Amino acid sequence: MSLCKKLCGNNRDDLVITNIATKPPSHVAPDHDQSENEMDNDRNHVAWTSVRQEKWQGELHVQGEIPLWLNGTYLRNGPGLWHIADYNFRHLFDGYATLVRLHFHGGRLVMGHRQIESNAYMAAKKNNKLCYREFSEVPKPDNFLAYIGDLANLFSGASLTDNANTGVVKLGDGRVVCLTETIKGSIIIDPDTLDTVGKFEYSDNLGGLIHSAHPIVTDNEFLTLLPDLIKPGYLVVRMEPGTNERG
Template sequence: MSGDYRLGLKTLDDEIVVDRLPVRGELPSWLAGTLIRNGPAMFDHAGKSFRHWFDGQAMLHRFEFTGGPDGGVSYANRLLDTLNVQSLRERGRIGYQEFATDPCASLFGRFFTRFTRGTSANGCVNVTEVNGRSLAVSETNLAVQFEPETLATVGVIRYGPEASGLVTTAHPHAAPGTRDLVNYMLKFGRHSRYVVYRQGPADAAPTVVGEIPADLPGYVHSFAITEHHVVLAIFPLVVNPLSFLLRNRPFIDNYRWRPELGLRIVVLDLVSGTLRADCRAPAAFAFHHINAYEDGNAIVMDLCAYPDAGIVDVFRLERLRDGEVLPPCRPTRYHIDPDAGTVEVATLVDQTLDLARINYGRHNGRPYRYAYGCGADQATSNFFDRLVKLDVTDRTVTVWREDGCFPGEPVFIAAPGSSAEDEGVVLSVVLDATAGRSSLLVLDARSFTELARGDVPHAIPYGFHGQFTRARPT
């Protein structure tokens, strides 16, 4: 393969604005709005390096589509102005703890400072809108608010209950039907517990839906929702909360893989908080859910499932830069029978798929057919090197790939007035390692063929998630 994939793991700290990118191909005339993507960008500074892909300091990238027959796309990027970025720039040192990087011996102090003051925002955050505010949401009870027009950091705010926990997910959901914000907090203690909550309009206080006790809390990066239920997959990558106090280790290094515990799946009623199911499946690990929905009295949950938690260590910068092959991550279906307390597990296709997205507005928490994600050759790929369209009904895949190109998470945008689930486009930031720059790729979602791409003048480091906002009618 031509091009060096490691270009996507180099620091980018230049901030630019380009009013009109050169576009190859033709953009759909209806495509008007803004895509904001997030990902790590500052991995190394003044001789100091973070240890994990997740730990690189966050940068926002804005692509704005003007639409119409002469439509184009502009680009701007900007680092989130966090205390760790300030520490690196002003003092030349890493000042605050990250996912796998700890700058000092006092782990306990840094750990609780980080989760109560919002001292840092690494690249492993999700760009979303919560109660009308544009936020970079992290795996804490805090989020960095930014101005979408300028990407300027506005401040750090809470987006969960005031009686907040220490750890949450960067993937809150909009409840089907009501669009209420739904998320959870993990409260560490002698008796740790996951607290599921929901929040309506901006002026409404969050309310607790229910609590799930956990003697050994597992690392949970995301969760699933259906029309009437919240579904937590608690993986057997677990921690004794005392480890944070007694061991001098970064956050994730306190967790241990315990496959004998199995994968714990908990289903709560979204309104009453009633426990519908608390069952076990064979051990697996995942960062991202694909979707979940109700099938009669049963629950169907689809995961991007790894065989174990080894991917957490593979994503350490040293190992990524050394060329380690990614382990397989297969789309896996869990069919949960709450009455019987049983789970049936089936692999949907034998194809790596992670960073999955769906037609969220219409099918989140409901039956669906198509998902879009990043894939890799299971034998040779050092990083995600293809985009995959998954048909969960036929259990088939369609692949887009190009030699030397490494795409990021695909974001589906439905065409105005569309009726078919896959009528629209898929957007992905693609690193062309051979050309030494990135492009915004636009694919027809149905045929999965290229429509256009806008070329960015530099290489954008590998990112995580993005949010598209349609332009308001004038």
């Protein structure tokens, strides 16, 4: 006789477990005051701290020693400004792009940062309000006609942001490009001064509004994905150094 039969008997009904969980707790309405306090605490988190200056550079005080063999420049790109005038963004990915540069040489470290001068950032700075569709933010239309115009601009891509706050890559030909999911948000920068040089314009006829903001980049090629917005699927494209043509 098996151990199961010894413990449970010969009746298979004895093996059926009919009560495996405790009674569900009764619904408790959320404490709205507590939720608001939690939101305030989240807003005070260091991740929401905006840069204080549009541009800054200086040598950092180093605790310990930097190896003398460590020479070069490290670039990092991401959201760094989360407000326009008195309005605070609601999502971390909405922040306007801040390019950070760390330059190591001879045991010394010089750091700098600068806002990427995208059309979205420059328009917001000039008008003190959101002017382009960001990751989760949408500009408020002034009237119904403006709302209709915004819908048309959405389908054409004119109202989509070019806030290149997702990544930064160095192409095989030496050009440095900051990226986001919108194709129009491909922006060339100077890695030494952090100046915004201009838009990276693709010269092919592939079109599209969005692409992957996380391409594979080597000395010999640039690989990325173009999603199909009509039917499921992606187009894998390749670009060689020295060109702006994907194929």
